[in-house]
Amino acid sequence: MVKAVVLGAAGGIGQPLALLLKANPLVTELGLYDIVNTPGVAADLSHISTPAKVEGFLPPDDGLKKTLTGADIVVIPAGVPRKPGMTRDDLFKINAGIVKDLATGIAKTAPKAFVLVISNPVNSTVPIVAEVFKKHGVYDPKRIFGVTTLDVVRSSTFVAEILGNFSLSKEIVVPVVGGHSGVTIVPLLSQSSHPLPAGITTPDYEALVKRIQFGGDEVVKAKDGAGSATLSMAYAGAEFAAKILRALKGEKGIVAPSFVSLQADPSGAAALTKELGKELEFFSSNIEFGAEGIVKINPLGTLTDAEKALVKAAIPELATNIQTGINYVAEAY
Ligand code: NAI
Numbered sequence: 001m002v003k004a005v006v007l008g009a010a011g012g013i014g015q016p017l018a019l020l021l022k023a024n025p026l027v028t029e030l031g032l033y034d035i036v037n038t039p040g041v042a043a044d045l046s047h048i049s050t051p052a053k054v055e056g057f058l059p060p061d062d063g064l065k066k067t068l069t070g071a072d073i074v075v076i077p078a079g080v081p082r083k084p085g086m087t088r089d090d091l092f093k094i095n096a097g098i099v100k101d102l103a104t105g106i107a108k109t110a111p112k113a114f115v116l117v118i119s120n121p122v123n124s125t126v127p128i129v130a131e132v133f134k135k136h137g138v139y140d141p142k143r144i145f146g147v148t149t150l151d152v153v154r155s156s157t158f159v160a161e162i163l164g165n166f167s168l169s170k171e172i173v174v175p176v177v178g179g180h181s182g183v184t185i186v187p188l189l190s191q192s193s194h195p196l197p198a199g200i201t202t203p204d205y206e207a208l209v210k211r212i213q214f215g216g217d218e219v220v221k222a223k224d225g226a227g228s229a230t231l232s233m234a235y236a237g238a239e240f241a242a243k244i245l246r247a248l249k250g251e252k253g254i255v256a257p258s259f260v261s262l263q264a265d266p267s268g269a270a271a272l273t274k275e276l277g278k279e280l281e282f283f284s285s286n287i288e289f290g291a292e293g294i295v296k297i298n299p300l301g302t303l304t305d306a307e308k309a310l311v312k313a314a315i316p317e318l319a320t321n322i323q324t325g326i327n328y329v330a331e332a333y
Pocket residue numbers: 007008009010011012013014033034035036077078079080081082091095098101102117118119120121122147148149150151180227228229230233
């Protein structure tokens with residue numbers, strides 16, 4: 001029996017994500033929570049002929065607590081999305097409060113659940129969840145994940161496009177490390193399962209890196225004020241959740257990048273700190289999962305000079321974003 005929960009389930013990401021989780025046969029219970037519309041979303045999904053029993057709750061009558069009771073995995077896409085001209089960090093003030101309150105609910109009701117944070121800015125909201133859990137004495141760094149999978153999905157798609165073969169996109173795996181905003185997103189294209197064309201020029205390589213780092217802006221611009229990536233994010237979130245669900249079921253050797261605390265794996269912290277040359281509390285790298293959460297954080301491996309420069313450029317912004325999240329919780333208590 002596995003209970004999955006979506007917090008922010010009536011939103012642009014929340015609804016298609018809830019649909020994809022309902023379609024996952026490993027989920028036997030699906031709890032949906034939002035400040036609006038969850039009874040309708042839950043009723044709609046409950047007619048789909050897959051195993052998960054669906055329930056939707058609103059804030060009154062302890063709705064958050066009811067949703068979270070018995071949760072094994074909690075995905076958080078609650079919050080406001082970006083509008084044109086906004087960066088992910090502009091979202092901070094609103095989303096930080098939402099994530100802090102939801103993390104408090106999880107710490108009280110489902111402290112052992114795996115928490116998958118989608119709400120932006122992920123570089124700061126993941127430290128917020130960690131700090132809230134610390135305040136409640138239930139912090140386990142092995143169970144808190146920042147979802148960076150959309151960067152991975154975009155990398156696969158854009159590399160397939162460059163290779164002129166879209167049917168390869170599902171097979172192409174590019175590790176994306178660092179964080180989840182702008183220059184903190186570092187695609188390790190030299191480690192792609194399908195190498196870039198040998199003759200790729202420096203401007204074409206740089207344009208590809210920039211497109212992966214700022215792919216979200218393409219969507220924000222095209223939606224013209226109606227929000228940011230929702231459908232591709234729901235797909236990416238469901239892909240990541242599916243890996244966690246498989247690990248929960250006992251499957252071994254599952255690996256994917258995620259933005260996590262380096263304390264989750266002390267050996268990973270040592271290796272990464274050596275590679276980064278600076279102590280960072282959180283970083284995204286390839287993570288190996290097990291039924292109890294993070295088993296191993298893989299080092300970055302061999303980087304090209306261009307990739308080393310990208311990692312170096314990511315570190316100062318990442319350090320600031322992490323500290324912003326930590327300070328937010330320190331000031332709130
Ligand atoms: P949306 O506005 O369509 O949906 C957000 C939902 O959260 C709404 O239904 C809203 O009612 C709900 N909500 C607000 N406050 C809440 C609270 N206190 N408790 C429960 N639910 C609450 O926004 P969208 O497009 O679904 O984006 C959601 C978040 O995901 C944003 O922060 C966005 O920046 C982020 N995002 C993250 C990505 C990633 O790669 N990690 C990619 C794209 C978006």
